[in-house]
Amino acid sequence: MQPYRRPQRLQGPVGRLVAFCRGRVQLAVLLLFLPSSALGQCQAPSWFSFASRLNRTDASVFPIGTSLLYECRPGYFSRQFSIICQENSDWTSAENICKRKQCQTPSELINGKVEVLTDLRFGATINYVCNPGYRLIGSSSATCIASDKTVIWDNEPPLCQIIPCESPPAIVNGDIFASSEDFNYGIVVTYRCKTDERGKKLFNLVGEPSLRCTSHDGEVGVWSGPPPQCIDVKKCTPPHLENAFVAPENRSLFSLGDIVKIECQPGFMMEGNSSSVQCSKLNRWEPELPTCFKVKPCGAFLDQLPNGRVLFPLNLQLGAKVSFVCNEGFQLKGKSASHCILSGRESIWNSGVPVCEKVKCVLLQSEIQKELKEKDYYYRSNVTLECQDGYTLEGNSQSMCQSNASWGPPLGKCVPSSNSGLITGIVFGMIFAILFTVALFWLIQKYKKRSNNPARNSLTQEAS
Structure with missing residues (x-):
């Protein structure tokens, strides 16, 4: 491996020229990354909505001291002004130089x-x-x-x-009265039923006797409701109940004495004296018409059941049932279900959650049993039954507490030990003793009779 050798610096005019070029490149790179403020320049000013620049140039930077001329745009009072690039590389402010012109005060709007x-x-x-x-x-x-x-x-x-309204609708057997022939917003028209020549009432006015010209959208005029009807005094119009069915249906009039049955729509409950009403005079239904109010579902059942579970229905409407089931080894104490019922107009749950208690099997302690090791026996507990001396266990001696609080298999019972053999021996012994005594007594008596008979004794002696 050859040792590193430091390159030799060129000498003379050529070396000085190379060093100068190297310095110019480094300077150019340094100037490239310096901010304009460090170089004494301003960036091109931002666009003004209120004024336009008069100096046309595409330059992006301007040296310190540069002045740019602006003129206020239309809509502002005409004025020219300048902004100057300052030593901190910011332009002087142009805010509030251009003042907006004012439009003429609008005239009052009639109505x-x-x-x-x-x-x-x-x-x-x-x-x-x-x-x-x-x-x-x-x-x-x-x-x-x-x-x-x-x-x-x-x-x-x-x-x-x-806003105008159309002419009010006419009614059969009735007339319309109005204060003006122009049916504009706010005007009220009144309906009256016709009478006979003597002024006797022939018809009952059913509905609102007066209608007002109004508007829902501020553009089109409409009457405040449907026109009333003039009904024969011996007739009734169908009873009108919201959220209810009326039977018979599809009839426009009913005669005196006719009966109508009313039934609320699904999800509604009836409140009133009767579901049947009868047509009476003056277009009245008696007794008073009931109402059908909406039944809200019960709220969510939020209670939990420790050592058990809550079974929810598909919906929480009136009549819905929430069931309670205990886990294995626990038994329910309380109601097994809660129902969504109506209380006044509110839907409520008629009961809360019950309690799941441990299943406990009962085992009565008896004097003829030996003392048990445990006092309380719960689900899956085992017990062994032993009898006192002189008693015998009939049945199973071991059992387990079941989920229904019974013992399985059933426990046996302690009964007195059996003495039937001894008793039988005693009885037979007594009988034998009695028979033996009777036989012995008979032999003794017979012997005595022989001893007391002399003729028999002499004959015996002669024979000897």
Whole structure:
């Protein structure tokens, strides 16, 4: 490996020329990364919405002391001004130099008003609003714009025209009365049913007797409701109930005494005295019509069941049931379900969560049993039963507490030990003793009889 050798520096005019070129390159690179402020320059000024530059140039940087000439745009009072590049590389401010011209004050709007949002100067906007009952014909706003050397509003003031209604609908067997032949906004018309020549009432007016010309959108006039009807005094119009079905349906009139049945739509409940009403005089239904109010579903059932689970229905509408189930080895104490019921007009759950208690098997302690090791036996607990001396266990001696609080297999019972063999022996012994005693007594008596008979004894002696 050859040792590193430092390159020799060129001597003479050639060396000085190389060193000079190297310095110029480094300087150019350094100037490239320096900010303009370090070089004593200003960047090209930003665009002004209120003035235009008179100096036409594409330069992007300007040296300190440069002055640029501007002129205020149309819509502003005519004026020329300059901005100068300062030593800190910022331009002098041009704010508030150009003043906006003001448009003419708008005239009052008959049957309306003019809303000035900010001011009346160049660029400002005003709104036109009509009074209630009038509709606006024309533009609803105007903006102050430049026009030649002045400023004007870009739209003419509108008109506020009163909103008209069409002629009120006529009714059969009735007449219309109005204070004017022009049916404009606010006018009221009144309906009356016809009478006979003597003024006797022939019809009942059913509905609102008066209608008013109004508007929903501020443009088109409409009457405040449907016209009333003149109904025969012996007839009734169908009862009108919201959210309800009426049977029979599709009938326009009912006679006195006719009965109508009312049923609420799904999701609604009836509140009232009766679901059946009868047509009475003066177009009245008796008893008073019921109402159908919307039934809200019960709220979410948020309670939890420790050592168990809550079974939810598909929906929480009226009549829904939430069921409670305990885990294995636990038994329910309380209601097994909660139902969504109606309380007044509110839907509520009729019960809260029950309690899941450990399954406990009962085992009665007896004097004829030996003392048990445990006092309480729960699910899957084992027990061994032992009897006291003199007693015998009949059945199973071991069992386990089951989930239904029973023992499986069933436990046996302690019964007195069996003495049937002894008793039988005693009985037979006594019988044998009695028979033996009777036989012995008979032999003794027989012997005594022989001893007391002399004839028999002499014969015996002679024979001997």
